[in-house]
Amino acid sequence: MTTDAPDSGSESGPGELPPRPDSDTGEPFPPHGLSYLGGKQQPHYTDPTREQRLSHRPDPPPGKGPVLAWHRESRSGKVMNVIVAFLLMLALVAGVSLVRGEGLSAFQYWQLWIVIAVFTFLTSSPFTYLTYAAGADWLMVERSRWGVKKRTWIDLYNLTKVDASYGGTTFHLWLHSKEGGFSRSTEELQRDRRIWDLTYNGILHSVASGAQVSNQAVGILQLNKTPALKLRDTGKRYNL
Template sequence: MTDAAGSDDAMIDALPPRPDRETGVPFPPPGLSYFRGEEAAPEQDDRREGQLADRPDPPPGLGPALAWHRESRRGKIALILTSALILIVGAIVISLFHQGGIGILAAWPIWAIVAVGVFLISSPFSYFTYAAGADWLMVERSRWGVKSRAWVDIYELTRIDAAYGGTTFHLWLYDKDMGITRSSEELQRDRRIWDLVYNGILHSVAGGAQVSPQAIGILQLNKTPALKIRDSDDTGR
């Protein structure tokens, strides 16, 4: 007969192990709630910086970045052009719906709206870097050459929340010192970042992190052992 302690140990063993801080071995398995399809290898994606020399420095005292995504200048230009095209096509469609035509593009207010929209969507003077190590997630913004950073310990999270917004969901992660709020689209620009973060979320939930019902559903935590481990620990107290 297996005692209660043995049962708890078996459930804990069912969670993917934490990767080594320095080597990243063993790397976590694919995380659930991943919405992107197949992606090109970093060194083959010309819309992002993918060389080893582009790897960001880790937060003070922490292990190296194991995965990162930093938009390249070419990627930023592509985003600007794509945003402009979407807004222009949208303006034409709305005009046609109201019995107008492409002549709407001759009106200068339309171009002012497009310019403002492109600026808000693409943030042309801001570059974001998303990076994850074995036990941390960091978001770095470079604006006009001035950098700011925020990071959390993904294995010591105290509160986790998530909510849908448009075609993606937004994630709130807090440890004892600070918090990060980003969309899943941002955190899933590199599959490896998401796998590292998701593994940390599982361990934090199992360790007793506060997690909202919305986050449980969106992150599919009920398909993992994390909630059972947390509930088992609560029952045993």
């Protein structure tokens, strides 16, 4: 795995965007991106819920630079998710049974245990692993289910559309490029802050270059606190 990025990142002058990192070396690494909701993140090598074995690090997309940051849930993390989902289902069933004045008698029906097992399986997805990876100019999501892998990636510095919306306790981000696009929640993209920093810097540069961005995305991503919108509008005015 790569080492953590420095807190300050690369400095840029007033009205300028942080520099774009070199596609081969990843230097200079971008500064921390705004709209980060994860708080202070513990070092990746001390997190028991994420994969540490380099054999699980994904390969970069064809023709792209090296992986600078990646996150994949570990087996112990998956087991923890299953346990939490199971306990939540037990609590839900117990709560409904108590409210109906039946005590805990609901648990005596074997059919209910099948329902609990099915919902636990569906909510925890124990055999599905998602890997998030980013390089200097790309972002990729790889899904592994029953050993079958499927990946999607986008060019962060050639985005054509950026959108975002609130959803529960987090918000969802839509990133589109000419090659396609995808939607992920910020909870997913911010599991490793380095992934978010690389992604956010690409968004800034794409918006400054004229990418379409919704009003919701401007607010959620705090783009009005960056020079990206001003640079984009200036470019449109003078057809740059």
